[in-house]
Amino acid sequence: MISETTLDPEEWDEVGFAFHQAVDQCMNNMKSVRNRPVWQPVAKESVLRQNVPVPTGERSLYELNSFFNESILPFSNGNTHPRFFGWVHGSGNIAGVMGEMLAAFMNSNAGGRDHAAVYIERQVLNWCKNIFNFPFESSGIITTGTSMGTLIALKVARNTHAGGDIQKLGLAGMPSRLVGYTSSEAHCSAAKAFELLGLGHDALRRIPVDSEYRMDIEALKHRISEDRMNGLCPIAVIASAGTVNTGAIDDLKRIADICHNQDIWMHVDGAFGGLAILAPEFHGRLTAISLxxxxxxxxxKWMHVPYDAGCVLIKNEAEHRKAFSSRGVYLAGLDCGLAGGEPWFCEYGPELSRGFRALKVWFTMQAYGMDRFAELITQNCNQARYLGELVKSNSGLQLLAEVTLNIVCFRYYDRGVPEIELDQLNIRIVTELQLSGIAAPSTTTIKGHTAIRVSITNHRTMTEDLDLLVEEICRLGNQMRGK
Amino acid sequence: MISETTLDPEEWDEVGFAFHQAVDQCMNNMKSVRNRPVWQPVAKESVLRQNVPVPTGERSLYELNSFFNESILPFSNGNTHPRFFGWVHGSGNIAGVMGEMLAAFMNSNAGGRDHAAVYIERQVLNWCKNIFNFPFESSGIITTGTSMGTLIALKVARNTHAGGDIQKLGLAGMPSRLVGYTSSEAHCSAAKAFELLGLGHDALRRIPVDSEYRMDIEALKHRISEDRMNGLCPIAVIASAGTVNTGAIDDLKRIADICHNQDIWMHVDGAFGGLAILAPEFHGRLTAISLxxxxxxxxxKWMHVPYDAGCVLIKNEAEHRKAFSSRGVYLAGLDCGLAGGEPWFCEYGPELSRGFRALKVWFTMQAYGMDRFAELITQNCNQARYLGELVKSNSGLQLLAEVTLNIVCFRYYDRGVPEIELDQLNIRIVTELQLSGIAAPSTTTIKGHTAIRVSITNHRTMTEDLDLLVEEICRLGNQMRGK
Structure with a gap:
């Protein structure tokens, strides 16, 4: 007859011990993170740099776990370290790890059907609606991140404003060309979405910014009316609630007014800055998200849920569902039983199979409470302001943009050094900081200058870490200049 | 000064104990899964059915874990159970859970930069190239699943064949309308991708199938030449390696020949069936994937990695990268340091932030070896054949499609019962099976008839489970008919 095998272990207890060991090692690693370099390159001789054959035969969890501890874990991208200041990365949290682990054990597919994972996801989405003051009837979906969330929102915007049955006929069958608007400081995900949606990145008009890096509202109005005069169809404005370069927050209220008056979809990219609405200091500038x-x-990012997890909320549930609802006969819903649970989440996004990503978010929100995140966001913004003051008061440094949120852009500076050399020097300083393992800021370009960019989205950062950062930047810069 | 707080626990040991407890509970749950119902609805009085306020204040991991055990874990979608046969779900595996847990502790962002997560992902991709005999120079990326993989591939196909600078100008700026082809039995993800990409689902021609549910090759040729005569531009054929309804495998070799001769992109949807290439019995029919x-x-699915994890491989690395490579100044790569590690994975897909999804795949492949998966895939296909024979030999059942892979479509049947009643009856049988917790097949439509669809993608299923399934279907059917 048929001989039958399974992936389940014969010795469950042994597997249990391997898990306990793995947990303890990771916990020790996390506890002692401050004593280690922020980052170090994967070792030259590491097997990770080789291409090994496709695995055959069995390996024990002990063996794999020990490889992980020696060859993988020490070579992370550093964002759990208190002096990781690069890009905008969250630092992780232990309750989120537990949620992720439990979700992996449970192995649910949250694409649809009637089971706990979809209820937890709906609960998390309802909490988010509450945070941003979106109506309860809004729809939403947990995504891998804002890039996917923005793509989903802009597909709905495109379909709603296309002026024809775009699902069926495509863009080539629409009466006019579709265009959208965002600021010159906006994140590249909006342009990527425009390309994917078939609109092309030319169709995304880059509106200039004011001195505070916010979208120039008059320029926006002008461009919209110019486009309309040329027979184009404006579909969406993508406003930034916290730009990635400097943390600038567009004037959301005025953009909302324009969109409302002109019947244009308003999407907010709140990748990290959106949650600053929790902090009293920023609440006022972000309440217009609800418009x-x-x-x-x-x-x-700022909720430190382990990667990856993001979200999109959409007010028009019907248009949202219409834009993504294509189910085959094999996916027919039934009134009751496992095939119940309408509406299915696969009708709100491009994915049919979806992990139970909601659980790590639910664990994180439940374990700490949202008041705690308000406190931490405030703390990071205070730390950014502190760093800004340090920079201003240091004659060897130059602040390149006012600190508005949690991002500080500055450079090692000496007026005697030509601009092109300053750019090179600041890149070298950042690289050296990373290679030495002392700190990990990233770089960007501000007003044509290479900037050292410090983003504090980190619940482990302490003020003394910023003191050390400034000290080291000055030391390295002086050393490189032979001072 | 600034008062500073962190999400890290004060008592690390306590957190460690909470993790150990959580692991042990999940392990016991997995070990005893056979003794429980496949599925049960979330309890009527469960707090999961209520909308509770946004969390404030702290909750201990013990408290959360205990809520999880009582109110979430028992209400899964059932796919870890040996008698879960619905849709196509994998059953999970313990090594994959460990990989997912370790990835969550590490909290890497695999969107780019130079760190272990990107090396592990490259290794997994190289193994996959090897499995499908794709050249080493091919590119690829780990995705949430095949829907996202197909979307990525079809974007590259669209851009490569559009006949103009579509990234910049969009579809409206292209010289001719773009069309693609797939069979009438293909998965809905191809149509969803066409809609998202702005092509519209009319542009995806549904080619009829032959008696074995494979794309009719002559009809494909005919439709392509008809479209060309009408000035349309064929960009892609999406072939199915295992259709979701019946497990049919398109004639990949002949489709490859057509695509090669006509300069059309050939994409294979191998969502679950692609990996049957590992099984000697199916290898021959799937080798043309390499074309x-x-x-x-x-x-x-058939590798049982915890949700979610899929992959796309693309032969033309340059076109792949070009289609997704939009990085802002804040994402500039550097020669060395943390900002090294080119090319970055965010240049091969729509996401910038990406979890370390590769680790659970790496753990799964390493722990069991690919020979083990070959064995399990063969086992499931043998089980499907066994079930097919059981159905054929039972006068109260009717097989609706020949068993080719791991899917068996049949129905409770009595020639005296009108068709419309048979449809209702079979839906009731499936719902009752699910509600009773005995087994969870799903339903589909085959040749206009409602079918009970049993997909065996399950390393826990034993032959006796199929005996029980057939017995229960007959019992329920007879009972419902008052026999």
């Missing part, structure tokens, strides 16, 4: 048609933001 | 331009498939 938008959609918002996308990340849980893995 | 395709791209293949997308899932790790969370």
């Amino acid at each position: 938008a048609d959609s918002i996308a933001f990340d849980f893995h | 395709a331009d791209s293949i997308a498939f899932d790790f969370h």
Whole structure:
């Protein structure tokens, strides 16, 4: 007859011990993170740099776990370290890890059907609606991140404003060309979405910014009316609630007014900055998010949920569902039983199979409470302001943009050094900081200058870490200049 | 000064104990899964059915874990159970859970930069190239699943064949309308991708199938030449390596020949069936995957990696990268340091932030070896054949499609019962099976008839489970008919 095998272990207890050991090692690693370099390159001789054959035969969890501890874990990208200041990365949290582990054990597919994972996801989405003051009837979906959330929102915007049955006929069958608007400081995900949606990145008009890096509202109005005069069809404005370069927050209220008056979809890219609405200091500048048609933001940034987890909320549930609802006969819903649970989440996004990503978010929100995140966001913004003051008061440094949120852009500076050399020097300083393992800021370009960019989205950063950062930048810069 | 707080626990040991407890509970749950119902609805009085306020204040991991055990874990979608036969779900595996847990502790962002997560992902991709005999120079990316993989591949196909600078100008700026082809039995993800990409689902021609549910090759040729005569531009054929309804495998070799001769992109949807290439019995029918331009498939189906994890491989690395490579100044790569590690994975897909999804795949492949998966795939196909024979030999059942892979479509049947009643009856049988917790097949439509669809993608299923399934279907059917 048929001989039968399974992936289940024969010795469950042994597997249990291997898990306990793995947990303890990771916990020790996390506890002692401050004593280690922020980052170190994967070792030259590491097997990770080789291409090994496709695995055959069995390997024990002990063996794999020990390889992980020696060859993988020490070579992370550093964002769990208190002096990781690069890009915008969250630092992770232990309750989120537990949620992720439990979700992996449970192995649910949250694409549809009637089971706990979809209820937890709906609960998390309802909490998010509450945070951004979106109506309860809004729809939403947990995504891998804001890029996917923005893509989903802009597909709905495109379809809603296309002026024809675009699902069926495509863009080539629409009466006019579709265009959208965002600021010159906006994140590249909006342009990527325009390309994917078939609109092309030319169709995304880059509106200039004011001195505070916010979208120039008059320029926006002008461009919209110019486009309309040329027979184009404006579909969406993508406003930034926290730009990635400097943390600038567009004037959301005025953009909402324009969109409302002109029947244009307003989408907010709140990737990291959106959640600053929790902090009293920023609440006022972000309340107008509730006037938008959609918002996308990340849980893995300022809520420190383990990667990856983001979200999109959309006010028009019907248009949202219509834009993504294509189910085959093999996916027919039934009134009751496992095939119940309508509406299915696969009708709100491009994915049919979806992990139980909601659980790590639920664990994170439940374990700490949202008041705690308000406190931490405030703390990071205070730390950014502190760093800004340090920079201003240091004659060897130059602040390149006012600190508005949690991002500080500055450079090692000496007026005697030509601009091109300053750019090179600041890149070298950042690289050296990373290679030495002392700190990990990243770089960007501000007003044509290479900037050292410090983004504090980190619940482990302490003020003394910023003191050390400034000290080291000055030391390295002086050393490189032979001072 | 600034008062500073962190999400890290004060008592690390306590957290460690909470993790150990959580692991042990999940392990016991997995070990005893056979003794429980496949599925049960979330309890009527469960707090999961209520909308509770946004969390404030702290909750201990013990408290959360205990809620999880009582109110979430028992209400899964059932796919870890040996008698879960619905849709196509993997059953999970313990090594994959460990990989997912370790990835969550590490909290890497695999969107780019130079760190272990990107090396592990490259290794997994190289193994996949080897499995499908794709050249080493091919590119690829780990995705949430095949829907996303197919979307990525079709974007590259669209851009490569559009006949103009579509990234910049969009579809409206292209010289001719773009069309693609797939069979009438293909998965809905191809149509969803066409809609998202702005092509519209009319542009995806549904080619009829032959008696074995494979794409009719002559009809494909005819439709392509008809479209060309009408000035349309064929960009892609999406072939199915295992259709979701019946497990049919398109004639990949002949489709590859047509695509090669006509300069059309060939994409293979190998969501679950692609990996049957590992099984000697199916190897021959799937070797022509190596002639395709791209293949997308899932790790969370027949490799039982915890949800979600899939993959896309693309032969033309340059076109792949070009289609997704939009990085802002804040994402500039550097020669060395943390910002090294080119090319970055965010240049091969729509996401910038990406979890370390590769680790659970790496753990799964390493722990069991690919020979083990070959064995399990063969086992499931043998079990499907066994069930097919059981159905054929039972006068109260009717087989609706020949068993080719791991899917068996049949129905409770009595020639005295009108068709419309048979449809209702079979839906009731499936719902009752699910509600009773005995087994969870799903339903589909085959030749206009409602079918009970049993997909065996399950490393826990034993032959006796199929005996029980047939017995229960007959019992329920007879009971419902008052026999």
